[in-house]
Amino acid sequence: MSEFELLDPSGVPLPGGAGSGSDAGAAEDPLTAGLNPQQRRAVEARGPALLIVAGAGSGKTRVLTHRIAQLIRNREAWPSQILAITFTNKAASEMRERVQELLGDATEGMWISTFHSACVRILRRESERFGYVSGFTIYDSADSRALLKRIIRETEADSYGFTPANTSGKISRLKNELQDAAGYAATANEADPRERIFVEIFHEYEQQLRRANAFDFDDLIGQTVHLFRAHPDVAAVYQRRFRHLLVDEYQDTNHAQYALIRELTRPVDADLADRLVPPVRPAELDASGGIPAASLTVVGDSDQSIYAFRGADIRNIVEFERDFPGAEVVKLEQNYRSTQNILSAANAVIASNFDRQEKNLWTAEGAGERIVGFTGYSQHDEARFVAEEIEDLRRSGAAYGDIAVFYRTNSQTRALEELLIRSAVPYRVLGGTKFYERAEIKDAMAYLTSLANPYDPIAWSRLLGAPKRGIGPMAEAQLANFQEGRGISFHEAMLRAEEIGFGPKVLGSITGLGELLSRAARMAAGGGAALEPGGAVADAEKPPAPVAEVLKLILDETQMIEKLRAKRDPQDEARAENLEELVAVAREFDVRNPGAGLLEFLTEVSLVAAADDLDDRSGTVSLMTLHTAKGLEFPAVFITGVEEGLLPHQMSVDEVGGVNEERRLMYVGITRARERLYLTLASTRASYGDIGVAMPSRFLQEIPEELIDWRQSPGEVTARAGGSGGSGSRALNAPREGRPTRSGAGRGADSAVSFGRGSGAAAVGEPASGNMQSALERWRERKRLAKEAQDSGGGFPNLIGAAVRDNGDLELAPGDRIRHDDYGEGRVTGVTGEGSKRVAHAVFDSVGERKLLIKLSPITKIE
DNA sequence: ATTCGCCGGTGAGCG
DNA sequence: ACCGGCGAAT
Numbered sequence A: 001m002s003e004f005e006l007l008d009p010s011g012v013p014l015p016g017g018a019g020s021g022s023d024a025g026a027a028e029d030p031l032t033a034g035l036n037p038q039q040r041r042a043v044e045a046r047g048p049a050l051l052i053v054a055g056a057g058s059g060k061t062r063v064l065t066h067r068i069a070q071l072i073r074n075r076e077a078w079p080s081q082i083l084a085i086t087f088t089n090k091a092a093s094e095m096r097e098r099v100q101e102l103l104g105d106a107t108e109g110m111w112i113s114t115f116h117s118a119c120v121r122i123l124r125r126e127s128e129r130f131g132y133v134s135g136f137t138i139y140d141s142a143d144s145r146a147l148l149k150r151i152i153r154e155t156e157a158d159s160y161g162f163t164p165a166n167t168s169g170k171i172s173r174l175k176n177e178l179q180d181a182a183g184y185a186a187t188a189n190e191a192d193p194r195e196r197i198f199v200e201i202f203h204e205y206e207q208q209l210r211r212a213n214a215f216d217f218d219d220l221i222g223q224t225v226h227l228f229r230a231h232p233d234v235a236a237v238y239q240r241r242f243r244h245l246l247v248d249e250y251q252d253t254n255h256a257q258y259a260l261i262r263e264l265t266r267p268v269d270a271d272l273a274d275r276l277v278p279p280v281r282p283a284e285l286d287a288s289g290g291i292p293a294a295s296l297t298v299v300g301d302s303d304q305s306i307y308a309f310r311g312a313d314i315r316n317i318v319e320f321e322r323d324f325p326g327a328e329v330v331k332l333e334q335n336y337r338s339t340q341n342i343l344s345a346a347n348a349v350i351a352s353n354f355d356r357q358e359k360n361l362w363t364a365e366g367a368g369e370r371i372v373g374f375t376g377y378s379q380h381d382e383a384r385f386v387a388e389e390i391e392d393l394r395r396s397g398a399a400y401g402d403i404a405v406f407y408r409t410n411s412q413t414r415a416l417e418e419l420l421i422r423s424a425v426p427y428r429v430l431g432g433t434k435f436y437e438r439a440e441i442k443d444a445m446a447y448l449t450s451l452a453n454p455y456d457p458i459a460w461s462r463l464l465g466a467p468k469r470g471i472g473p474m475a476e477a478q479l480a481n482f483q484e485g486r487g488i489s490f491h492e493a494m495l496r497a498e499e500i501g502f503g504p505k506v507l508g509s510i511t512g513l514g515e516l517l518s519r520a521a522r523m524a525a526g527g528g529a530a531l532e533p534g535g536a537v538a539d540a541e542k543p544p545a546p547v548a549e550v551l552k553l554i555l556d557e558t559q560m561i562e563k564l565r566a567k568r569d570p571q572d573e574a575r576a577e578n579l580e581e582l583v584a585v586a587r588e589f590d591v592r593n594p595g596a597g598l599l600e601f602l603t604e605v606s607l608v609a610a611a612d613d614l615d616d617r618s619g620t621v622s623l624m625t626l627h628t629a630k631g632l633e634f635p636a637v638f639i640t641g642v643e644e645g646l647l648p649h650q651m652s653v654d655e656v657g658g659v660n661e662e663r664r665l666m667y668v669g670i671t672r673a674r675e676r677l678y679l680t681l682a683s684t685r686a687s688y689g690d691i692g693v694a695m696p697s698r699f700l701q702e703i704p705e706e707l708i709d710w711r712q713s714p715g716e717v718t719a720r721a722g723g724s725g726g727s728g729s730r731a732l733n734a735p736r737e738g739r740p741t742r743s744g745a746g747r748g749a750d751s752a753v754s755f756g757r758g759s760g761a762a763a764v765g766e767p768a769s770g771n772m773q774s775a776l777e778r779w780r781e782r783k784r785l786a787k788e789a790q791d792s793g794g795g796f797p798n799l800i801g802a803a804v805r806d807n808g809d810l811e812l813a814p815g816d817r818i819r820h821d822d823y824g825e826g827r828v829t830g831v832t833g834e835g836s837k838r839v840a841h842a843v844f845d846s847v848g849e850r851k852l853l854i855k856l857s858p859i860t861k862i863e
Numbered sequence B: 001a002t003t004c005g006c007c008g009g010t011g012a013g014c015g
Numbered sequence C: 001a002c003c004g005g006c007g008a009a010t
Helices: A037-044 A060-073 A089-107 A115-130 A141-155 A164-176 A181-187 A193-211 A217-230 A232-241 A255-264 A270-274 A340-350 A379-395 A410-422 A439-452 A457-464 A473-486 A490-495 A504-525 A547-558 A560-566 A570-592 A598-610 A658-670 A698-702 A714-724 A728-732 A745-752 A772-793
Strands: A049-054 A082-086 A111-114 A137-139 A214-216 A244-247 A295-300 A328-332 A371-376 A403-407 A427-429 A621-625 A634-639 A673-682 A684-687 A690-693 A708-712 A817-820 A824-832 A839-844 A848-853 A859-862
Touching (some): A037 A060, A037 A328, A049 A060, A060 A082, A060 A089, A060 A244, A060 A295, A082 A089, A111 A115, A115 A598, A137 A217, A137 A598, A141 A164, A141 A193, A141 A214, A141 A457, A164 A193, A164 A217, A164 A255, A181 A193, A193 A214, A214 A217, A217 A255, A232 A255, A232 A270, A244 A255, A340 A371, A340 A658, A340 A673, A340 A698, A371 A379, A379 A403, A379 A410, A379 A634, A379 A673, A403 A410, A410 A427, A410 A621, A410 A848, A439 A504, A439 A547, A439 A560, A439 A570, A439 A598, A473 A490, A473 A504, A490 A504, A547 A560, A547 A598, A560 A570, A708 A714, A817 A839
Parallel strands (some): A049 A295, A049 A328, A082 A111, A137 A214, A244 A295, A371 A673, A403 A621, A427 A621, A634 A673
Antiparallel strands (some): A684 A690, A817 A824, A817 A859, A824 A839, A839 A848
């Protein structure tokens, strides 16, 4: 798509068009109908700058999309003059869809994208301005670390405690502050050898990126800013084009992103405006003969800023009015998501942060259920409560997909997963290993990257050893030296390997691989031409081969898939399937973008991969970290591990503002819940192999007592645990009291809760279909199935652990009596499922109905 | 002489 | 679960 077409030739927008909503009087504007007064104001305000302070669940996406739609519909702007920026690809595609619903095809030419995609588009067009060519590759954090690892080894900096991880973190932070190596060197303390070495590493890293014709992820933003600052004429093109800039999640912007916004919203002075191509029309100019600054709309909630650790600067939103004089502020406080009890808890928690703009969420929908609190004796006990409660919710009408379980750290999933498996609750973990981070996928992608950028040493070095073909570090180093000495590409160096002098076997490997790469490169480029600097593809060329075919060629010739299949490890079968899935992803890309080349594919992948945000929640409970939960909502939410040291996390308490950020994280978690909220913790928690005593989180004390219905309060647990000693916990919590089970009065209300409204899909919004995501979703599903098979097949070391029990051959039939370690005696009412996934349905004398995975549950049959 | 594959130590906050 | 180090295989 030629996203860079110029203004619609038919004219120039009328500055400050109508849209006051009062025209005609009778028919209400459909774009503002049904909005509350604040929302309406946020749609209709027209000034140089607008800050929409949007509390959780206050309908900000609606406001933003309606605002865009109104600008277009009222002819205040052409679609091509709109730039809307989000943080994730998912948010971008959701917004695009919703604008399309409002406007139909009139969205053509609009940029709705993430910061990173927008910058890539700009950089690809302009990169030759500063010594890169358009076919640059984008290094993800693993690539950066691979590069840094080499640099650290070469500079022998490891003895000073430099590791790829900590160095890349520091460089990333600096880049987010728009610092480069030279700038940092100027302020660094020369007397400190560590500082000197760091400067050397940083500098070398910059050099090598440039030589590799590569950008790291942070560069995408930072280099765009540098480009604009160094080349005002280039900046003017974009300043002129984008008349309306809209930025979502503004509280998450870092300094570089802020600077980018500043650059894009500068006016163009008369001198530069004069030289623009195509020439400016009088209507575009202001009185001084320049082009006025674009209007800026930002949406955010400083209470949901949880990304300070990766550079987000909360000051950007706090100081917005100072930064952009004449800015109007609109606050959206009415919440359309949660019950009042949930909101009151959220308000109470966040109120303890002193440095915030006053904001109070409220709803017209009523109090709803009380929040449920539970303290387990151990994380195991806590997890069991979660599993049981999920089944109770199910029985009162909730679907598994309506339920989410949040935790602070990924390590907490272990106990949860174990209990969910045993209770036969279908679940999936969001945000685990990403598709594109898997080794085999990165291997295959390295080939494609190297084709697009034969000077990229990271990609090349990776593909040499994948699959193993007898080319080790020694051969690699010699080749690299040869390549650098001659100033030729890695591919050419391989073809000329005989000039270096290798043994016959290695030489054969190298030249064979070199030939394969050349062949694939010709195929990918089409018509024999390499990808040219400038990115200008001459139309006369033969079109490049579909990406999938290039990929197939490589996979076939290297026999990567066959070699994986030949191994006995069942994990390798999954890896082979992942590679096949990658071919499917490429195929879909080809269908979607006919004629597009490898470069577009690589770009899309690197941008999607960074925020691999798939979201298919059909029929399974969702497990995720609190960070991942941002932006989502669920009818029922469990926040687990609400303990000191975990939430707030131990590491945060020493950081300035750390606890405040943790509090915002808690706030984000609470406000994800629509109807039911559970806060759970354990009084002891295993960490590092030791078992430590855990204290209830300070955040719990901040919630008014009357909002929480403690099924088992922290007090009860510590008091009793103290009396019974360590190993008593299991006996104590067996048939639990303090939990008025099914028949109790407290439970009656539960069944009255309706989970019907907004069931599942409507709540979050379906992910965009028909794009790269759909292939990924299938992969996700496959991964889940593979895991399931593995789990029940027994070979999953980390999950069930050494204490795995195996009742695989236990035969149960309705009517059998069984004894369960925790629930006591019960009667089997039915058995479903097959093989290792057989599930017993049983009624226990103490706790009532339960589902149990026969293979793993601690049960025995009573004869 | 290199490269491969296995073993055991070490270490896990969030994207 | 990741890596670096060592011995075995080529």
